[in-house]
Amino acid sequence: MLNQPDYTRYAEYYDFFELAGFSESKNTNSFLVDLFGINGVQTVVDFACGTGAQTIGLAKAGFKLTASDLNPEMVKVAQKKSKRLKNITFCCGDMCREKYGTFDAAICMFNAIGHLNRAAFLKFLLNAKNNLNAGGLLVFDILNYEAMKTSIFEEYAHMSKEVIIKDHLISHVRNCTLNKRKKQIEISSLICSQDGTHKPEKWSENWQMQIYTSDQIVRLLNKAGFKEIHIFGLNGTPFNNELSDSILAVAQK
Numbered sequence: 106m107l108n109q110p111d112y113t114r115y116a117e118y119y120d121f122f123e124l125a126g127f128s129e130s131k132n133t134n135s136f137l138v139d140l141f142g143i144n145g146v147q148t149v150v151d152f153a154c155g156t157g158a159q160t161i162g163l164a165k166a167g168f169k170l171t172a173s174d175l176n177p178e179m180v181k182v183a184q185k186k187s188k189r190l191k192n193i194t195f196c197c198g199d200m201c202r203e204k205y206g207t208f209d210a211a212i213c214m215f216n217a218i219g220h221l222n223r224a225a226f227l228k229f230l231l232n233a234k235n236n237l238n239a240g241g242l243l244v245f246d247i248l249n250y251e252a253m254k255t256s257i258f259e260e261y262a263h264m265s266k267e268v269i270i271k272d273h274l275i276s277h278v279r280n281c282t283l284n285k286r287k288k289q290i291e292i293s294s295l296i297c298s299q300d301g302t303h304k305p306e307k308w309s310e311n312w313q314m315q316i317y318t319s320d321q322i323v324r325l326l327n328k329a330g331f332k333e334i335h336i337f338g339l340n341g342t343p344f345n346n347e348l349s350d351s352i353l354a355v356a357q358k
């Protein structure tokens with residue numbers, strides 16, 4: 106098991122720190138909309154919907170979504186943000202186990218598979234396949250280990266941000282190191298919330314994220330029985346083994 110951040114506590118801050126004020130997933134979503142449009146996709150299951158970064162964009166583009174996440178608080182935020190959209194069904198559950206039906210496409214975006222260890226990742230691939238129609242598409246992304254071994258990692262090694270939410274100044278400092286033996290990124294973070302009157306509230310945590318080379322991803326997709334495997338860089342750009350921060354995989358059942 107890998108440790109995860111406390112998403113229950115982080116849910117209300119997630120969009121501000123991770124989605125750059127809600128706009129972060131725009132390019133990913135346009136890639137998905139184009140890919141799904143070309144392939145005649147109508148129904149999509151989002152296995153780690155978080156606060157809805159892809160779910161909401163895809164629902165607005167007219168796809169019928171089933172959106173799930175392990176963390177109920179993350180789902181609550183996504184539900185709140187998408188009240189007016191009638192084409193989303195929300196659920197809570199583990200992406201490695203849940204069977205929601207069969208869909209034209211399945212997604213798991215923004216490094217969500219990094220929360221799974223390698224054995225659980227293979228379980229996820231098999232479960233995603235089980236949730237897809239014949240010929241259905243699986244799309245996921247994950248940081249590229251080969252690029253993380255280079256100076257590109259420096260961009261990820263340290264983050265320090267401050268935002269004001271409901272009259273509280275929230276500061277977030279995150280430090281990452283690369284564990285080459287385990288191919289994991291080890292993260293320590295400190296969040297501090299202050300309202301200027303009371304004692305600042307602080308919480309710190311340590312967690313890990315499993316990352317992969319593109320060869321490993323292709324091997325695991327083959328092992329799970331996927332075909333037509335294509336590897337892209339972030340948001341569908343051409344993939345470069347040392348220069349692409351992320352691996353975006355598209356595969357067919």
Ligand SMILES: C[S@@+](CC[C@H](N)C(=O)[O-])C[C@H]1O[C@@H](n2cnc3c(N)ncnc32)[C@H](O)[C@@H]1O
Pocket residue numbers: 109112130152153154155156157158159173174175176179198199200201213214215216217220221
């Ligand atoms: C980095 S967030 C990505 C969320 C969203 N896709 C986005 O782009 O913002 C990772 C999410 O994965 C979820 N998660 C972690 N392990 C999971 C599991 N086993 N099954 C389903 N969701 C999981 C977390 O609760 C969290 O919401």
